[in-house]
Amino acid sequence: MSENDAPQNPAEQPSTTADGWPKRAIRSFVRRTGRTTAGQARAFETQGPSVLLPYQAAPLDYKAAFGRDAPVILEIGFGMGEATAHIAALMPEKNFLCCEVHTPGVGALLKRIEEQKLTNIRILQHDAVEAIDHMLPPDTLDGAHIFFPDPWHKTKHNKRRLIQSPLIARLAARLKPGAYLHAATDWQPYAEQILEVFSA
Secondary structure, three states: OOHHHOOOOHHHOOOEOOOOOEOOOOOOOOOOOOOOOHHHHHHHHHHHHHHEEOOOOOOOOHHHHHOOOOOEEEEEOOOOOHHHHHHHHHOOOOEEEEEOOOHHHHHHHHHHHHHHOOOOEEEEOOOHHHHHHHOOOOOOEEEEEEEOOOOOOOHHHHHHOOOOHHHHHHHHHHEEEEEEEEEEOOOHHHHHHHHHHHHO
C-alpha cells in the first residue's frame, strides 16, 4: 500500500495519548503486496527454521536466539536486505536482529543469507514497535539502524512517519550506554525532522 492508498478520512486518524502515542496501536510499517519468487520461497524452507524468530510478548534471550554472546544491532525495515547482508558480512563479530514485515523482502534476505553463508542475522517478521515494546530488554542493544523509512511526503501524512520522538525515546531506552543509532533518508524534509527528533 502506498501513501496514496492510505485512508484519507480524518476521522480515521487516531488521537494521541499524553506521551505522544496514538490511542490505537501504531505500526512501524505499511503493508505492501508483492510476489515471492521461487528462490525466496525455497529460502524460507531452508533458512527459515534457523533464522526466523517468532514474535513473543516476552524478553528475547539473545544468546539463545543467536547461539552466542555478541553485540546486538537492531535493524528496523530492511527492504530487500541487500544492505543488511552486506553490513553483516563486514561485521561477523556482531549479531543483527532485523525487523521486516514484507514477505518478499524477508525471503530475499533469507536467500542472501543462504548464498553468503551468513550466520549472524536473525529476522523478526513482525512490527518493530511491538518488538521493541515487548521483546527487547532495556540497555541491551549495541546499536540500531533505520535506513530509508517511508518518508510520507504529503504534509497531512507526516504524522505517520516512523522516526518520531515517542519511538526514539523507547528505542533509546533499549540502547546500552555508548551505543549508536544510525538513520538515513533521501528526503530532505524528513532528514530535517530526524535531526530535530535526535536533538531533542
